Amino acid sequence: MNELDINNAQLPDFIVPGADARKDEPIKIKVVGVGGGGGNAVNYMYRQNIQGVSLALCNTDPQAMSDSLVPIKVAIGDEGAGGEPEEGKRLAEEYEQKDGRISALFEDETRMVFITAGMGGGTGTGAGPVVARIAKEKGMLTVGIVTIPFLFEGEPKILQAFAGVEEMRKHVDALLVINNERLCKIYPDLSWTNAFSKADDALANAARSIAELVSKNGKINLDFADVRTTLKNGGAAVISTGEGEGEHRMSKAIQNALISPLLKESDIYDSERVLFNLYFSPEESDELRIEESKELSAFMTRFKKRVKVIWGYTHDSSLGKKVKITILATGFEVSDLTFKGEYGGDADEHIAQSQYIVLRPDQLDNNELIDKLENAPAYDRPKDFRDNFEGGEKQRHEESGSSRRSIKF
Known part of the structure; x- marks a missing residue:
């Protein structure tokens, strides 16, 4: 073509x-x-x-x-x-x-x-x-x-x-999820029109942030290859940008980036790959100070020890006395970002019931099996979880000749 x-x-x-x-x-x-x-x-x-x-x-x-x-x-x-x-x-x-x-x-x-x-x-x-x-x-x-x-x-x-x-x-390669119900919790006082605009703005900021990462020449430069490395087969992802000004401006920028329809703050620390870029003015009086980097270090120490980090920084004269940070994090489970538990009621019950597992008496003392089920709560299991689980267990059951008992997990 x-x-x-x-x-x-x-x-x-x-x-x-x-x-x-x-x-x-x-x-x-x-x-x-x-x-x-x-x-x-x-x-x-x-x-x-x-x-x-x-x-x-x-x-x-x-x-x-x-x-x-x-x-x-x-x-x-x-x-x-x-x-x-x-x-x-x-x-x-x-x-x-x-x-x-x-x-x-x-x-x-x-x-x-x-x-x-x-x-x-x-x-x-x-x-x-x-x-x-x-x-x-x-x-x-x-x-x-x-x-x-x-x-x-x-x-x-x-x-x-x-x-x-x-x-x-x-x-x-990567999936960002914007939960409209979560918008109600983050921005309860917004008008109806502005609430919908927040979801659109999250998308616009994500695309704008990536465009800036690959197009602006930084002092420690990030390029498209860095973005690809972070996002390629990355699972669920978050992209967010925040600005800060005044005392503790670095911490404020990070916190503003974390106030996003794309994530709950606690989830980002479970990511496997993180790319971040800092933006600040090149003016001597406005540049980021080494002392301020401690606030960034405090943020990064909350991630898993084996998280892979790529970072850079770029001068941006338009920021004046502000600093800006763009955070790109990947490696979540999709369920981390859908916030299914926030819907409550029948929807959660329907999701949970659809993935109940019925155990036999001989399985109740199998600690490995119980751990597997407890680590995958019913509301958060993939659609084929029960079919795959019961398929394998059925074969073992037929070999042992055990009877079935209706206990749900």
Whole structure:
């Protein structure tokens, strides 16, 4: 397939370029918004005018993209997915097989792709993982950023979202999860509109932070290879940026980075790989002092001893007396970032019941087996946990001839 020439509009007819697509800008990072939620986030990013990032929309409903100024739009349907993930998946695969329109998104100079989608609906949940899979197959460093519904959106949608997160996880190098219910707890006094903007802002900051890491020349420089090393097959991830000013400004910057819809503070210390970059003014009176690095050391000592760390620092005259830190951490379990326990009620009960294990009397004294179950609580087990567990235990049971007793773990 021919290379996409966005600047000269030599595009396949199913990809619609915006009239003001940016020119003469090296494109290494692309953000693709899949479905309505993903599209809203990308439209927000476009209004933020983030440099060094290319934007695209992908939707089963072309009408939903018609008013957007985002440069590239890819239609994978005519009438939407009707809230059905299987339909969203079918349409994405069908149109890709027909003319390679999703693959065409990744045939420019793009090296890293963010796939953003709202989980729980039809297009984002179903087509999002398909777009991610194709990006990764094309050799892109692929990061998923997904949102999980508010509690009031109901158990069926929440459970559908959890299933979508799990499917997306299979097709990305790293996955960032924005939990809308957590937004209510972090920002209880925000207006409805501003609360949704916080989720979009988390995505924008993630893409902006990565763009800064790979494009700004630092005194101790980080590059795309460092980002790839941290994110490649990284599992669940968090990317966050914070600024601090005044006394203990380093600690304030770190704390502001940790106040994020992407994480609970305690979780970040369980990461396996951490990349961070410091930004401060080169002016003698404003530069970071050695004494202030102790606050950074105090933060890093809270991580696991075997955590792998890459770091750098960059001068930024615009900061004045402020310091800024960008933290990229990977190696979590996806369940660490979905915050399933925050939904409560029937949703948690449904999740837990679906993964109960029934033990036989001869298994009750098996400490290794009990430890395995206790380390994987029912609400937090992968979908195939029970099938895999019971498959192996059934064979051992048949060999021993033991009877079964209904005790749940």
